[in-house]
Amino acid sequence: AQKVTQAQTEISVVEKEDVTLDCVYETRDTTYYLFWYKQPPSGELVFLIRRNSFDEQNEISGRYSWNFQKSTSSFNFTITASQVVDSAVYFCALVRGSTLGRLYFGRGTQLTVWP
Amino acid sequence: GAGVSQSPRYKVAKRGQDVALRCDPISGHVSLFWYQQALGQGPEFLTYFQNEAQLDKSGLPSDRFFAERPEGSVSTLKIQRTQQEDSAVYLCASSLVRASGNNPYEQYFGPGTRLTVT
Numbered sequence: 001a002q003k004v005t006q007a008q009t010e011i012s013v014v015e016k017e018d019v020t021l022d023c024v025y026e027t028r029d030t031t032y033y034l035f036w037y038k039q040p041p042s043g044e045l046v047f048l049i050r051r052n053s054f055d056e057q058n059e060i061s062g063r064y065s066w067n068f069q070k071s072t073s074s075f076n077f078t079i080t081a082s083q084v085v086d087s088a089v090y091f092c093a094l095v096r097g098s099t100l101g102r103l104y105f106g107r108g109t110q111l112t113v114w115p
Numbered sequence: 116g117a118g119v120s121q122s123p124r125y126k127v128a129k130r131g132q133d134v135a136l137r138c139d140p141i142s143g144h145v146s147l148f149w150y151q152q153a154l155g156q157g158p159e160f161l162t163y164f165q166n167e168a169q170l171d172k173s174g175l176p177s178d179r180f181f182a183e184r185p186e187g188s189v190s191t192l193k194i195q196r197t198q199q200e201d202s203a204v205y206l207c208a209s210s211l212v213r214a215s216g217n218n219p220y221e222q223y224f225g226p227g228t229r230l231t232v233t
Contacts, residue, residue, distance in 0.1 A: 004157075033219050037224075042226060043204065043226045043227045044118075044224050044225065044226045044227070045158070045206065045208075045224035046224075047221045047222070047223070050219070050221065091157050091158075093157075095219040099171075100163055100165075100170055100171050101146070101148075101163070101210070101219040101220075101222075102148065102160040102163060102171065102174070103148075103150075103158070103160065103222065104160070105157030105158050105159070106157050107155070107156055107157050108156075108157050
């Protein structure tokens with residue numbers, strides 16, 4: 001079975017703190033893709049990043065960075081110098097190579113950044 | 116440019132009523148997905164269309180759920196004889212090309228329809 005686990009239900013930080021959101025996945029597919037989406041209060045899911053299972057290079061985009069480790073089946077997301085606008089629910093998701101591209105989502109982590 | 120739009124944004128139905136939820140994908144997008152998001156949960160896949168063809172409906176929870184995309188653009192998700200457990204946000208997403216697990220493109224999501232069954 002394929003599964004995405006986000007163990008942190010809620011995280012609260014104060015502005016300018018760094019915060020890491022954890023994601024652990026499970027799949028038997030050798031080809032798969034991992035995603036992070038942001039869901040602000042408006043409700044629309046916003047795409048943040050896609051990584052494939054053959055590329056373990058970490059990625060940085062501005063204040064965002066992602067750490068992919070196949071050895072621990074983890075794809076963690078770090079926000080550096082958090083801002084109030086980062087407050088949202090963040091979802092980690094998996095696409096199995098053997099499927100038609102459906103996303104398997106974790107339960108999400110509610111991040112609240114206080115001023 | 117216009118994103119994915121969904122209507123209505125909110126729907127209240129009495130138990131037993133039929134409802135129809137509409138999704139307007141981004142123009143030209145081949146792939147269309149429906150997801151169901153219960154309160155406090157991540158979205159769960161319902162069904163997938165490539166143009167007008169429904170290629171995967173394995174996530175539909177019962178035969179009360181039916182989806183169509185007759186002309187390969189607008190899609191409608193219909194729920195017959197609604198039950199309280201159908202209360203959720205229904206999300207629609209579209210993607211530019213045909214879906215593939217070997218190279219999945221970004222899915223663009225709409226704002227969702229919040230369905231409350233009383």
